[in-house]
Amino acid sequence: MIEVSHCDFIYNQGKSQVKVYDDFNLTIERGESLVLIGPSGCGKSTLLYLLSGLLKPTAGNIKIFSESVKGTRQKTAFILQEYGLFPWLTVEQNVSLGLRVRHTVKRNYKPLVEEMIRKMGLGEVKHNFPSQLSGGQRQRVALARALTLQPDLLLMDEPLSALDALTRERLQGLLLEIWQEQRLTTVLVTHSIEEAVFLGSRILVLLDGRPTKVVGEISNPLVGKPGYRQTEEFFQKTSYVRSLLERGGLDESAR
Numbered sequence: 001m002i003e004v005s006h007c008d009f010i011y012n013q014g015k016s017q018v019k020v021y022d023d024f025n026l027t028i029e030r031g032e033s034l035v036l037i038g039p040s041g042c043g044k045s046t047l048l049y050l051l052s053g054l055l056k057p058t059a060g061n062i063k064i065f066s067e068s069v070k071g072t073r074q075k076t077a078f079i080l081q082e083y084g085l086f087p088w089l090t091v092e093q094n095v096s097l098g099l100r101v102r103h104t105v106k107r108n109y110k111p112l113v114e115e116m117i118r119k120m121g122l123g124e125v126k127h128n129f130p131s132q133l134s135g136g137q138r139q140r141v142a143l144a145r146a147l148t149l150q151p152d153l154l155l156m157d158e159p160l161s162a163l164d165a166l167t168r169e170r171l172q173g174l175l176l177e178i179w180q181e182q183r184l185t186t187v188l189v190t191h192s193i194e195e196a197v198f199l200g201s202r203i204l205v206l207l208d209g210r211p212t213k214v215v216g217e218i219s220n221p222l223v224g225k226p227g228y229r230q231t232e233e234f235f236q237k238t239s240y241v242r243s244l245l246e247r248g249g250l251d252e253s254a255r
């Protein structure tokens, strides 16, 4: 289980301060696919950074599978908004980078890299550089690199936002497959309501209240079922998330 307990988080901006979280609490079960959705600036990325250990809560505590987060951890993979690929490395080198950086892997890591490249359908472009790839291919490289590290927690910040609709749907399918196959715990940030309902076993709707507020928590047990996108349940969940986001935009007196 992942536990965010009584967390405050403040960004210091010169003399002013931005309090993003105040006494924030959240638990995520192992194997859950949690999606965070909410208006721009409401604190979604900040929460991912806190979970990754790249940012430290100003107060409170975060535990990942019973261990307090003291910094980055090996089993947490984080896919950033801009893919985080190195432009001077080929696809193959980018995918194997994490393994090479972590000296923990003494054995030959090439077969694992090869397998991941094949799984992500990148075989034909493995000697290309990121600038020679489409957005969808870049995203698959970022995923392949994250997954070669065999994480138990995968954090993703709007991983599919730059893609065209069909590529995006294909990669949503791929993410779902990975999540189901590996029973990974994932936390994904998106601005797309459909994507949230398609990928989240639970959806957290956040609102920029300074500090951030949770305005809805929706469990979505049918996620991953074949044909889910075409069901009445899917339609109802997307409508509900939309209504929460819309209501969030009104002030209290208008509710």
Ligand SMILES: Nc1ncnc2c1ncn2[C@@H]1O[C@H](COP(=O)(O)OP(=O)(O)OP(=O)(O)O)[C@@H](O)[C@H]1O
Binding pocket: 011, 012, 013, 018, 020, 038, 039, 040, 041, 042, 043, 044, 045, 046, 047
């Ligand atoms: N380094 C920083 N210094 C000061 N304030 C920051 C910093 N990073 C983010 N903020 C502020 O903290 C708040 C939360 O930002 P965050 O990036 O977590 O929001 P978000 O929900 O992920 O937004 P988006 O959907 O646009 O990516 C925003 O008001 C933002 O302006």
